[in-house]
Amino acid sequence: MTYALVSLSVPLFCALLLTLAGPKLDSRHAGQIAIVCSALSLVAAWFALMQMAELNQTILLELGGWESGLAIRLRLNPLSSLLLLFTAFMHVLIGVYAAFSRQGVSRDFWPLSSFLHGSLAALWLSADLFNLYITLELLGLTAVAMVALAGKKAYKPAANYLILSLVASLFYLLGVALIYGRYGSLDVVLLSLQTQSDLLTRIALLIMTAGLMLKAALWPLHLWLPAAHANAPTAVSALLSGLVVKGPLFILFLLWSEVAPVDLAQQIGPVLAIAGMIALVAGGLSAMRSPYIKTLVAYSTVAQLGYAMMALGLLLTWQLPQMHVALWLFVIAHGLAKATLFLAAGEMQATLGTKRISGLRGATQTVPVAMFAFAVAGGSLIGLPPSGGFLAKWVLLQPLLSEPQNWPWAFGVLLGTLVSAAYIFRVVAISFDRARINPPDIRPDRVGHWLALLPALMVWGMALTGDWLIQLLAGSSV
């Protein structure tokens, strides 16, 4: 637990330090400090994960030494330690990109990204519904401030994003209040022993689900996401799509797999799974038709979250631990792949001086590394072996294919795969059009392009550790 607390507190204190130092630090030094803090947090998260892999049990920490029921509890299990590691890793990768690429970021990026890291770490460790609300708000406010970093044009999308995010939090808070009024407890572990499937619990859970689905941009509440994510600076888009939307998803998972009684979870499961299937197809089609590179990538987030939602829905319907593994493998594989897609898209936009996909003609020649990164990360989204995306999809498909009555679900997954292949290959095909090359405006920024490739290589490397990851996650299933 100590390691996990270090992993949580280092970025938090780093954020406070950078905020207090303010203009005294220039962007470069602030960036170095933030990256070192993320790296420290990464090391601590690694030790926490090792400890968890060895013990394979849940540790509960009662803050302030109050007895259970009164204390706000933190909880560490293999899943939360893996997510801690993933968050720190993403922050290091994107931090290094932001510091060393030519596109760069403003000084204010660094304290905000550290705050984001801290609030996500707190979210993974919380086991208290109200504490989760606070981390959700922290996450939302930081994300909005980061979108606004893009300058004047992004203020309007940022303001809309903030209002939506506040509404979503209020829905969640109302649900929390009802749950507390009914059971007199906020602790996830205590609630899981108490909840019954009565009307008030149903209403509370549905209100909270609506709020969380809005926050996580799950279909049909996803319409805000492309505007917010496509307007943010490149590094911020990568963080938002790769990490921020996963926070509410985690709370949704906690809510239905632990707090809700099993019979209610089995009722909501098919609804979520069908919504996920629609998200896959609808998000994919929107991505396919989008004329802009970044909007395409943003819509692909909507589509990919459909897989996660499907895995969650089927996990609840069948109470099958294997789906739990699939869900979190999707989250991690998507986070890494999406980081590369946004970074590569941002780099290509800057080099070729165009926001349109049609402007990528001849990109395989003019910006080979960035285009390669885009295609490689796209391969993981499609689920080509041996990438992390393939690993997740395989775990999801196995139980679907083994029983003939589950084949409609498998058909949905395969349809989603087809649509993802369509929008990725559309970009790749245009980039091979060497007859009408769109010449670059500036000399390509080699360092930036290679750094954009890094997360994509990691997602393909995920397949190498696949067995270990699956065992770790299977051990922590509820």
Place this chain on the structure above:
Amino acid sequence: MSAMQLYTIVGAAIFLLALHGLLMTTDSIRRLIAVNLMGAGTFLIMIALAARISPPDPVLHALVVTGLVVAISATALALRLITSAAIAQHSQDSENKGDGDLSEDVKP
């Protein structure tokens, strides 16, 4: 009907009315006010629920206080963003107007 029930129903009514207002308006400031009203409805429900036992439940009061702090800071950030967006929009509009009208040499 007990006072607790009355306040819970009033809170829920405020929440729903504000939600309706939020969905029906496009003006950012009005939408922000609607969000704040939704918050007020939620807090009213929480305070009412606190009175379900005697003496009233202090945990819910603490939650409301925390929620208020969050609501105030979020509102401040939203106001700043909305006004900045309006100023940016305004200056852009007047620039475009200046570009289009060649007879006017005065540009803001």
